[in-house]
Amino acid sequence: MAEFEPRELDELEDALELLSDPFGAEDEDLDARLAELELSPALDERMHEYADVLALCREAFPLEEPGDDLLADVLAEARAVASTSTKHHEGVGAGGSASGWQRFWERWRGTLVPGFALAGTAALVLWMLEPETAETLALVESPSADEKKDEPRPSEAPTDAAMPTRAEGGAERADAGGGEAKAEEEGEQGDAEEVAGDDLTPGASKPKSKKTKAVERAVEPEPEPEPLTKNESWDLIDAADKARKAGRCVEATADYETVIGRTREDAARGRAHAGVGLCRLQQGQHTDAEAWFDQARAESPAVGPWLDDQLDEQPAPTKKKPSKKKKAKSDYSGKKKAPLGPLDSKH
CATH class of the missing domain: 1.25.40 (Serine Threonine Protein Phosphatase 5, Tetratricopeptide repeat)
Incomplete structure (x- = not known):
């Protein structure tokens, strides 16, 4: 169809309507009817090719009228097939009754097959996701590099040369009442640490312990309060x-x-x-x-x-007034004694 223009394709479509029914008789007046359309030689040749193809189809597939007993034969065959299938499902065969497993399978296979498929799919999904979950838990539980640095290292084991010395020192302390000496020594050491802590300058901060650092990392900063409207x-x-x-x-x-x-x-x-x-x-x-x-x-x-x-x-802050007792005492002490009168002298 690439050699035809759009206008020619429209004319070819209109000409195809002149062809008779594919299952009907051949149209003998096709040439005369095509001549009335005044098609180009190429379109006329293509229409004759279509007519030849239609004639070959009629020869290969001749039309036949079905007989009256065809429908009755089809229904009888369908009933026979349905009866055989019903007997098979009920477990009735030529050799007798079917086994219990066969009856169970025929009855419940419509439920068991989807159930097995669902269980298998769930198991496959869990198996695929389990390795990733294990790796995630391992990453969460494993300590970070900073925490590994903060972990206390195990003290070195004492050497063979130091063992006899410590044993001898322990024996001497036991003989001389080493318990009291050790307590006094620890007290002096604690006093020295307190003095050293007091001597720190205000700008210098005390070294933080490893536990304090870990707690500070774990504590999240508090959210800032919302501004007031x-x-x-x-x-x-x-x-x-x-x-x-x-x-x-x-x-x-x-x-x-x-x-x-x-x-x-x-x-x-x-x-x-x-x-x-x-x-x-x-x-x-x-x-x-x-x-x-x-x-x-x-x-x-x-x-x-x-x-x-x-x-x-706003009134200015007032000073405290002296109490009445103090005022009376001051007034009494400030007065001069009056001279005795004649009556007082008589008494």
């Missing part, structure tokens, strides 16, 4: 202000420090610094309070007017 920050500041004005500076300072550490608002952070400074001022720590005020103004310049108003409203 704008509303949460200001609600916490309002609660801290109320606690500060009520005299509960410890509670207020804790709320202020929470805002300082977890808020993202510069204004809220500045108010919190100012609140801590006001608490320090109530406690009489003027220098510390000024440092907190400076930090608050650096965080948020807008906090300055509010801080000035709070300083005007």
Whole structure:
């Protein structure tokens, strides 16, 4: 078909409709009908080839009309085959009844075969996955290179030359009451270690033990707290202000420090610094309070007017008044004795 153009293929398709039924009689007027289509010589030749093929098919496969008894013969043969199959399944044969295994297999093979297949597949999957699981467990249980370094090495066995010396030393200590001497020696050694630990400079840290290193590696870092939202920050500041004005500076300072550490608002952070400074001022720590005020103004310049108003409203820390007994005693000691009158002189 590659030699024909698309237009010619359409004409060939229309011409094929002129061919009669493949199982019918031959069309004698085919040439006349093809001439009416005015096909090209190539298409006309191809149509005659199709007509020859159709004629050969009719000769090779002649049409036959089935007889009336054909359907009855087919049904009789089907009944005979079905009867033979039923007798075989029931275990009734020419030689007598079938064995119990045959009856069991004929009855349950539809269930046993899928069950065996499923069990075999599960066993195969487990067998394929088991080596990987064993390798994974071996990797998990095997210590890492750092842990191997931290493991204490076994002490070296004493040499033959040192054995008699230790034995002699042990005998001498047993003769001279070596138990007490050993206790005193260990006490002196412990005192020396404490003195050496106290002599360490503040910048130098004590060497960590191997167990401490292992624990530090095992402990995971705690997750950072979530930052406060704008509303949460200001609600916490309002609660801290109320606690500060009520005299509960410890509670207020804790709320202020929470805002300082977890808020993202510069204004809220500045108010919190100012609140801590006001608490320090109530406690009489003027220098510390000024440092907190400076930090608050650096965080948020807008906090300055509010801080000035709070300083005007908040009373300064008062000094303790002397007790009434001390005041009365001082007043009594400061008065001069009056001269005796005539009545007193008589008495």
